[in-house]
Amino acid sequence: ESVSAQGVLDALPSAAVVVDEDIRIVAVNRRAAEFIGYNPAHSIGRPLEGIFRTILDRFQGQTASGMEPLFEHHFNGTWYVVRTFPMSTQTGRTLRCITAFDISSRKAAEIEMRESEAQLEEATRIAQLGTFKYIWDGTRVEWSPYMYVLHDVTTETYDPGSRRYLDFVQGQAANSLGH
Numbered sequence: 001e002s003v004s005a006q007g008v009l010d011a012l013p014s015a016a017v018v019v020d021e022d023i024r025i026v027a028v029n030r031r032a033a034e035f036i037g038y039n040p041a042h043s044i045g046r047p048l049e050g051i052f053r054t055i056l057d058r059f060q061g062q063t064a065s066g067m068e069p070l071f072e073h074h075f076n077g078t079w080y081v082v083r084t085f086p087m088s089t090q091t092g093r094t095l096r097c098i099t100a101f102d103i104s105s106r107k108a109a110e111i112e113m114r115e116s117e118a119q120l121e122e123a124t125r126i127a128q129l130g131t132f133k134y135i136w137d138g139t140r141v142e143w144s145p146y147m148y149v150l151h152d153v154t155t156e157t158y159d160p161g162s163r164r165y166l167d168f169v170q171g172q173a174a175n176s177l178g179h
Helices: 005-011 030-036 052-064 104-126 145-152 162-176
Strands: 015-019 027-030 070-075 078-088 094-102 131-137 138-143
Touching: 005 027, 015 030, 027 030, 030 052, 052 070, 052 078, 052 094, 078 104, 104 145, 138 145
Parallel strands: none
Antiparallel strands: 015 027, 015 094, 070 078, 078 094, 131 138
């Protein structure tokens, strides 16, 4: 069964634009056409402009500095994860595909989680409580910053590994009991 290149582009969950060496649009899926306001049929042969041109320029700057060709980009109140990759045609032409996938809900969840963590940290600081998390691989315990204050140690002088933490707690208990 034959699948067209346009069919593959349209099946992608992200907006996708394919450009040639002259940065002219060779193919565009429906999501990208809606995203940039182009009529898909009339966009072929046009120079790449707008947000996808901005993304391509950013990609070229990042690869020139040795950075990964995958990044997040904020545009019109929406967050996207952007990828760009080379494509070759049967005739040997080199094309570049630029994709942008909406990750706004993930970014909102990340922001909400960071805010919750900051609120918890502030509440434990005010209440003069510390928190710790035992990592289930059995090798680590992670302390909140206030745990270091409570135990009068610093991150530079003490690493709360699971065995060290148990020894520390037992030592503190023994000291407080006068042993």
